[in-house]
Amino acid sequence: NAGVTQTPKFQVLKTGQSMTLQCAQDMNHNSMYWYRQDPGMGLRLIYYSASEGTTDKGEVPNGYNVSRLNKREFSLRLESAAPSQTSVYFCASTLTGADTEAFFGQGTRLTVV
Amino acid sequence: TQLLEQSPQFLSIQEGENLTVYCNSSSVFSSLQWYRQEPGEGPVLLVTVVTGGEVKKLKRLTFQFGDARKDSSLHITAAQPGDTGLYLCAGRPNDYKLSFGAGTTVTVRA
Numbered sequence: 001n002a003g004v005t006q007t008p009k010f011q012v013l014k015t016g017q018s019m020t021l022q023c024a025q026d027m028n029h030n031s032m033y034w035y036r037q038d039p040g041m042g043l044r045l046i047y048y049s050a051s052e053g054t055t056d057k058g059e060v061p062n063g064y065n066v067s068r069l070n071k072r073e074f075s076l077r078l079e080s081a082a083p084s085q086t087s088v089y090f091c092a093s094t095l096t097g098a099d100t101e102a103f104f105g106q107g108t109r110l111t112v113v
Numbered sequence: 114t115q116l117l118e119q120s121p122q123f124l125s126i127q128e129g130e131n132l133t134v135y136c137n138s139s140s141v142f143s144s145l146q147w148y149r150q151e152p153g154e155g156p157v158l159l160v161t162v163v164t165g166g167e168v169k170k171l172k173r174l175t176f177q178f179g180d181a182r183k184d185s186s187l188h189i190t191a192a193q194p195g196d197t198g199l200y201l202c203a204g205r206p207n208d209y210k211l212s213f214g215a216g217t218t219v220t221v222r223a
Binding site: 004031033035040041042043044045048050056058059090092094096099101102103104105106107 | 115119122143144146148153154155156157158161163201203209210211212213214215216
């Protein structure tokens with residue numbers, strides 16, 4: 001019953017460092033998403049992948065890159081971390097379709113100092 | 114400007130009172146969803162509304178989809194402390210992109 005698994009759960013970076021957030025789902029879902037959550041701003045979409053081999057920008061893509069490694073895995077990379085990227089990051093997955101349920105990971109709390 | 118606007122941003126009420134949370138957009142959606150999120154966890158789906166004018170009930174929670182499919186509301190009757198959480202509405206401007214509102218933080222005091 002793993003669902004969506006994110007690693008790591010917590011991370012502290014120095015400004016300018018790079019890191020990759022990992023996400024994997026075991027539900028055979030087609031679509032995967034990366035969101036960031038900041039106080040008072042809900043979930044803002046960074047990037048999404050409609051299916052294996054495709055990725056698209058969301059509302060706040062600047063400073064991030066993604067890779068849809070295979071159907072199961074979707075990673076988010078910060079090449080040069082900035083304090084403005086301090087946030088809680090969530091990965092989610094869904095089947096394709098207008099009213100399908102999104103399943104979320106537990107989140108990664110990232111602090112950039 | 115967010116695609117989905119939620120109001121109010123915060124709501125604090127006494128146990129047993131009723132509350133309503135609103136989700137509005139200038140865009141038409143084929144469906145809207147409501148999620149609830151507890152501290153330290155990811156959001157969990159409560160309901161999906163798919164037909165204009167539709168009303169769905171989940172115990173003490175009532176969800177309505179506007180006739181024009183641009184808005185939705187969540188009404189909680191006789192709120193309990195266990196209803197405390199962040200309530201988020203979500204919709205798809207296309208079949209793949211899933212966008213969320215800013216959320217409403219509900220606190221129910223015992």
